[in-house]
Amino acid sequence: MTDLHAKPALTTIEVRKPADGTVLGEVAIDAPEAVAAKAAELRLYQPEWEALGPNRRKGWLLAFQDWILDNSERIAELVQAESGKATAEASLEPVMSADLVAYWARNAADFLAEGHPKPHTPLMKVKRLTTVHRPYPVVGLIIPWNFPFMNAVIDGVPALAAGAALLVKPSEVTPLCGAEFAKGWAEIGAPPVVGLVNGYAETGAAVIANSDYVQFTGSTATGRKVAMACADRMIPYSLELGGKDPAIVLADADIERAANGIAWAGMVNSGQACVSVERVYVEAPVYDEFVAKLTDKVSRLRQGDDDDRFRVDVGAMATAAQRDKVARHVDDAVAGARG
Numbered sequence: 001m002t003d004l005h006a007k008p009a010l011t012t013i014e015v016r017k018p019a020d021g022t023v024l025g026e027v028a029i030d031a032p033e034a035v036a037a038k039a040a041e042l043r044l045y046q047p048e049w050e051a052l053g054p055n056r057r058k059g060w061l062l063a064f065q066d067w068i069l070d071n072s073e074r075i076a077e078l079v080q081a082e083s084g085k086a087t088a089e090a091s092l093e094p095v096m097s098a099d100l101v102a103y104w105a106r107n108a109a110d111f112l113a114e115g116h117p118k119p120h121t122p123l124m125k126v127k128r129l130t131t132v133h134r135p136y137p138v139v140g141l142i143i144p145w146n147f148p149f150m151n152a153v154i155d156g157v158p159a160l161a162a163g164a165a166l167l168v169k170p171s172e173v174t175p176l177c178g179a180e181f182a183k184g185w186a187e188i189g190a191p192p193v194v195g196l197v198n199g200y201a202e203t204g205a206a207v208i209a210n211s212d213y214v215q216f217t218g219s220t221a222t223g224r225k226v227a228m229a230c231a232d233r234m235i236p237y238s239l240e241l242g243g244k245d246p247a248i249v250l251a252d253a254d255i256e257r258a259a260n261g262i263a264w265a266g267m268v269n270s271g272q273a274c275v276s277v278e279r280v281y282v283e284a285p286v287y288d289e290f291v292a293k294l295t296d297k298v299s300r301l302r303q304g305d306d307d308d309r310f311r312v313d314v315g316a317m318a319t320a321a322q323r324d325k326v327a328r329h330v331d332d333a334v335a336g337a338r339g
Helices: 032-051 053-070 072-083 092-111 150-162 175-187 201-209 220-233 255-271 284-299 320-338
Strands: 012-016 023-028 138-142 165-169 194-196 213-217 237-240 246-249 279-282
Touching: 012 175, 023 175, 032 138, 032 165, 032 194, 032 201, 053 072, 053 092, 053 150, 053 175, 072 092, 072 175, 092 150, 138 150, 138 201, 150 165, 150 175, 150 213, 165 175, 165 201, 175 194, 201 220, 213 220, 220 237, 246 255, 255 284, 279 284
Parallel strands: 138 165, 138 213, 165 194, 213 237, 246 279
Antiparallel strands: 012 023
């Protein structure tokens, strides 16, 4: 008997532009067995990558930096279209990413150098101590949509510099930027130690099941699930989660400067950043002046779809869920003020 209420299993993710719903492309969803196969493939190449040592890996990382700079305009356009950012903000991602790659490439050898700590007890005086740094073979990255290219660089390049292989799962909202990261690594001819998988929660769970270390950036609710899954496997993990980031304005502050800074910190990337200012505490003597200045500055910001015809200060919200969440916060704030 056919179940008329059953939904067919999705095999692809349709990627749409947040600003107007335009279809940008689609990616195939990787089932758990495909994720396991990708991880197994990475394990074949990781020992050779590690054996290169930091100085030879540096050459590949700097080649990747060159690729990012050579393709920065296209990367920025993709980030803008897929995430809804303002063009000025999207343009920062490739530039900042290139700088981060150079930092890790040029410092990895020092960071990974053997150490010889001095014994701290008489019992150990007869011993020679050496610390040796070894990478986790496969590092799983589950990255968010708010900085879809740069987050792959922030979390992935240090692991590559250390000699690890990467199993990358971008957000299902911005998979094209994740694909661009993997594409760049492949195009420079680097060893195949970057693997890309796409999907929803099931794919993310498979990444955890097939990694030796997991770096997750995203919501606190999902972060708890990641922590429990990693703890169940007894593998290490790192979580970068959201916060409530307050700003404090004291009575002796430069109110003009404070209003400028808080307007930027609250509105950059449409407020969709883990460090975005979400609340402001203002001392009573300057409260009215601050609110007036901040209101004026925010009211003059241009918001919407950013392209060559219309430069905006604040881009579109990345998802309908984000838009609806912000709308609820605004409604609650207005209701509270009237109450």
